[in-house]
Amino acid sequence: MIAFASCIANPQTFSARALPGLKRAMEPGSPFAELSTTTSIHEAYNEALEHFAAAPDLEALVLMHEDVELYDPEFCGLVRRALQDPDVAIVGAVGARDVRSLAWWRGTIAGRVHESRGVLDHGFEDPVVDAVDGLLLVLSPWAVRTLRFDTETYTGFHAYDVDICFSARAAGKRVVVADLPLMHHTKGGYGDKAAWDAANAAFQAKWGLSGQEQGGEQPRVAPDAVGV
Numbered sequence: 001m002i003a004f005a006s007c008i009a010n011p012q013t014f015s016a017r018a019l020p021g022l023k024r025a026m027e028p029g030s031p032f033a034e035l036s037t038t039t040s041i042h043e044a045y046n047e048a049l050e051h052f053a054a055a056p057d058l059e060a061l062v063l064m065h066e067d068v069e070l071y072d073p074e075f076c077g078l079v080r081r082a083l084q085d086p087d088v089a090i091v092g093a094v095g096a097r098d099v100r101s102l103a104w105w106r107g108t109i110a111g112r113v114h115e116s117r118g119v120l121d122h123g124f125e126d127p128v129v130d131a132v133d134g135l136l137l138v139l140s141p142w143a144v145r146t147l148r149f150d151t152e153t154y155t156g157f158h159a160y161d162v163d164i165c166f167s168a169r170a171a172g173k174r175v176v177v178a179d180l181p182l183m184h185h186t187k188g189g190y191g192d193k194a195a196w197d198a199a200n201a202a203f204q205a206k207w208g209l210s211g212q213e214q215g216g217e218q219p220r221v222a223p224d225a226v227g228v
Helices: 011-025 041-053 075-082 141-146 160-170 193-206
Strands: 002-007 032-035 060-064 068-070 088-092 094-097 108-115 118-121 136-139 174-177 182-184
Touching: 002 011, 002 041, 002 075, 011 068, 011 075, 032 041, 041 060, 041 141, 041 160, 060 075, 060 141, 075 088, 088 141, 088 160, 094 174, 108 174, 160 174, 160 193
Parallel strands: 002 032, 002 060, 088 174, 108 182
Antiparallel strands: 060 136, 068 182, 088 136, 094 108, 108 118
């Protein structure tokens, strides 16, 4: 069983963007958890992990933004193939290696995403990455039952994606990108830049990256940097 969850701040956006793709991609019996929060996506996503961790037939949990539209009716099959290697804990559509801050796009990008600003396509020749963008996080059963989003270090809506990828890798697991056709109907930008800067400083301190390169200018065409 492949489960799905989304943190929904704007029901209209969810209905117009994510819901059509979910109807296309979900299998009969696939559960969906609608999460709601105004304070912390870390807490909201942990609720989904706690809920599905006890499911004995769980194959994967898909955490996705309310503005992400899944295109492929065989999405669940793609997820199963991406998680065939038991060492893979987290799968995303796009990410990077050599990540030194929450600005993952400053690293060596891999994967592909279609979005409202264009297409970011760096292929899948080397799918193993340090972190993936939180627009779509596919967690293995091991990840759902073992990892948690860090509510002690972070608040709000930043750092959740890169941080949990680092946690998976610290536990000896792999993070990869896979060809998961979708459209990210993003507005772009950092959102609350001061909050992003604070989360980035906390992330770099936690992982011993203080003083390394921070956000800087976003690329002309890139996925949503802040995951909101």
